[in-house]
Amino acid sequence: MKQPEISSYPVQELQVSYKQKFKPSDRPKITTSADCFRVLLSLWNLGTIGFIESFKILLLNRANRVIGVYEVSTGGICGTVVDPRVIFAVAVKSCATSIILAHNHPSGNLTPSEADLQLTSKIRQGGLLLDIMVLDHLILSEDGYYSFANEGLM
Numbered sequence: 001m002k003q004p005e006i007s008s009y010p011v012q013e014l015q016v017s018y019k020q021k022f023k024p025s026d027r028p029k030i031t032t033s034a035d036c037f038r039v040l041l042s043l044w045n046l047g048t049i050g051f052i053e054s055f056k057i058l059l060l061n062r063a064n065r066v067i068g069v070y071e072v073s074t075g076g077i078c079g080t081v082v083d084p085r086v087i088f089a090v091a092v093k094s095c096a097t098s099i100i101l102a103h104n105h106p107s108g109n110l111t112p113s114e115a116d117l118q119l120t121s122k123i124r125q126g127g128l129l130l131d132i133m134v135l136d137h138l139i140l141s142e143d144g145y146y147s148f149a150n151e152g153l154m
Helices: 033-043 084-093 114-130
Strands: 054-060 066-074 098-104 133-140 145-147
Touching (some): 033 054, 033 098, 033 133, 084 098, 084 114, 098 114, 114 133
Parallel strands (some): 098 133
Antiparallel strands (some): 054 066, 054 098
16 A cells, blocks of 8 residues: 655644743732732723623743743623633743733622633643643732632642
């Protein structure tokens, strides 16, 4: 039986690139949940924070300086779907050593739901396998935030 040529298969070649716009020392440093909240609020669409739920991650380097922010998903009024594989694909590609999870509650209620607690636990476990620390999970509203780390849930 004749073997097909490898070149006859239509397979895409992937390339990973990283373009740095700012020096690490110019990026915000996250030392507290309040630092994180200020950075996230400056990047959030304030016109929809009380209307549509979104989930984002802050990607950090070894010195806890922000590499970037990535919007994982945007959903509806009551929730959004979060795929941990997407989170870790972005974290690995950006060479992040830690991440901070964040989502908003359009209702303004900052209390984490059972689904929030389960998702945080699942993502933390994945991070342990990849040596990417999940430092915190913030729930945001226009008026404030809830930090899982501040409440001893991390």
